[in-house]
Amino acid sequence: MKKIKSSGKIYDLAIIGAGPSGMMAGIIAAKNGASVVILEKNDKVGNKLRITGGGRCNITNATFDNRKFLDNFPEAKKFLFSPFSKFSAQDTFNFFESVGLDLVTEARNRVFPKSQKALDVVKALEKELKNNGVEIRTKSEVIDMRKTSCDNEEEDCSDGKREISSVILKSGEKILAKNFAIATGGMASPKTGSTGDGFRWLKKLGFKIKSPNPNIVPLKTDSKILHNISGTTWSFMRIKFIQDGKVKLKKLGKILFTHFGLSAPLILNSSFEVKKLLNQGRVFASIDLFPDTEENDLDKRxxxxxEKNKNKKLKNILPELLQQKLSIAILEHYPKVFKDREVNSITKEERKDLVKLIKQIPMEITGTLGMDKAVIADGGALLEDIDFSSMASKKYSNLYLLGDILNINRPSGGYSLQMCWTTGFVAGEDIAKKIKKEK
Ligand SMILES: Cc1cc2nc3c(=O)[nH]c(=O)nc-3n(C[C@H](O)[C@H](O)[C@H](O)COP(=O)(O)OP(=O)(O)OC[C@H]3O[C@@H](n4cnc5c(N)ncnc54)[C@H](O)[C@@H]3O)c2cc1C
Known part of the structure; x- marks a missing residue:
């Protein structure tokens, strides 16, 4: 065990984690006069932010009516009205444009930096941190969080009266501060640094944590037909998720077939519901490749x-209707005899079976991929334990919880990062106000 030592300096705010929520909190607190240190275990800030939106960073969603925006946070909505009244999607636009990062709105209101580079978002935030005098300490892994002792019987150690006194770095250094923010992220994509450290400290401090599960995550299937067309996208299809013979969820849109199963935003955004179904029993799915064509009309086509190609082999003409890879995969796995048959030998019943197959590709959903492939993880600190007017915890008045550490479920589309900007802003502002009052 290394000897623990402190420089004696007491910061107004020590933030653990230089992700989007931590950086926003640091900028706002420092802009408003607080002395801030940000502690990051990686050798650079914003590791996850750099890979967001496929490297383009879907920074927010341009839904400027907070009510409509928060409809995407069904369970957390009631908690989030207060912070969003202080920092909304419109404020995100204003903030980034004020720091010189132009934004553009694309399909489904998704907003990206005009440069289409997530790295530019990271650079803009890092520059703002530096311009406002935030001390950025990379390669500084926090290994423990200490609370003020409650040994003295005279002390009031009830919830909200307790405080955090310091954090300990792996190097043995003790960092002292008046306020602390845990912005260590959830558990999705742990290679970026979000390995759930914050949850361990919170548990030790007496918080309940809903255990994290991969979310906004691709689905695994047992279907060989799909596994064989890995990398193929189909831009308009309908997928039905079925349990006990009943259709439980239907989605329409683009799909990506992969070697393990299914992906693309539509699938990622269904994963929360599908996981719930999987907890209750087996889940089957059926894909309709021609959702706007009735079975009879497809049969006529x-x-x-x-009729046009009577003497040709089926495998040579089906790509006129489907993509080459998809046609072959269908023909290889379903009535095997089809593939090398000449069209004139195919009976009416066999043709109808083929139509059925194209309208209802069957499969079983066998699970989801893991944390390494998840965009977010559901679970985290319980919302009841947070004062959302400030983002301070109710148990420790000087401990703030931001971003993915919170148990907030939401879809993809810029909603996660907006939640980080909002919670970071609210905490930064509250801490700066508190510090001003004390001075
Ligand atoms: C592939 C991918 C693509 C995504 N794309 C989008 C998108 O386009 N739009 C969108 O809205 N959301 C997107 N998300 C989700 C979004 O990135 C997260 O919601 C967001 O990064 C969470 O921010 P955060 O500040 O809570 O924590 P994180 O970004 O997870 O950052 C936490 C930081 O804390 C540090 N840390 C952890 N433990 C310690 C410790 N002990 N000591 C010191 N430092 C520590 C970590 O190293 C990390 O840098 C994507 C996620 C993934 C995985």
Missing amino acids: ILKLF
Whole structure:
């Protein structure tokens, strides 16, 4: 065990984690006069932020009516009205444009930096941190969080009266501060640094944590047909998720077939509901590749195709209707005899079976991929334990919880990062106000 030592300096705010929520809190607190240190275990800030939106960073969602925006946070909505009244999607636009980062709005209101580079978002935040005098300490892993002792019977150690006194770095250094913010993220994509350290400290401090589970995550299937067309996208299809013979969820849109199963935003955004179903029993899915064409009409289309190409092999003409890879995969796995048959030998019943197959590709959903492939993890610190007017915890008045550490479920589309900007802003502002009052 290394000897613990402190420089004796007491910061107004020590933030653990230089992700989006931590950096925003640091900028706002420092801009308003607080002395701030940000402690990051990686050798650079914003590791996860750099890979967001496929390297383009979907920074927020341009839904400027807070009510509509928060409809995407069904369980957390009631808690989030207060912080969003202080910092909304519109404020995110204003903030980033004020620091010289132009934004553009794309399909489904998703907002990206005009440069299309997530790295520019990181650079803008890092510059703002430096301009406002925030001390950025990378390669500074926090290993413990200490509270003020409550040995003295005279002390009031009830919830909200307790305080955090310091954090300990792996190097043995003790960091002292008047306020602390845990911005260590959730557990999704642990290679970026979010390995759940914050949850361990919170548990030790007496918080209840809803255990994290991969979310906004691709789905695994047992379907060989899909595994064989890995990398193929189909831009318009309908997927139905079925349990006990009943359709429980239907989605329409683009899908990406992968070697393990299914992906693309539509699937990622269904994963929360599908996981709930998986907890209750087996889940089957059926994909309709022609959702706006009735079975009869599709049959007529195929019949026309057959009539035009009577003497050709089915495998050579089906790509006129489906993509080459998809046609072959379908023909290889379902009525195997089809593939090398000439069209003129295919009976009406066999043709109808083929139509059925294209309208209802069957599969079982066998699970989801893990944390390494998840965009977020559901679970985290319980919202009842937070005062959302400040983002301070109710148990420790000088401990703030930000971003993915919170048990807030939401879809993809810029909602996660907006939640980080908002919670970071509210905490930064509250801490700066507190410090001003004390001075
Ligand atoms: C591949 C991918 C793409 C995504 N794309 C988008 C998108 O386009 N739009 C969107 O809205 N959301 C997106 N998200 C989600 C979004 O990135 C997260 O919601 C967000 O980064 C969470 O921010 P945070 O500040 O809570 O924590 P994080 O970004 O997870 O940062 C936490 C930081 O804390 C540090 N840390 C952890 N433990 C310690 C410790 N003990 N000591 C010191 N430092 C520590 C970590 O190293 C890390 O840098 C994406 C996520 C992934 C994985």
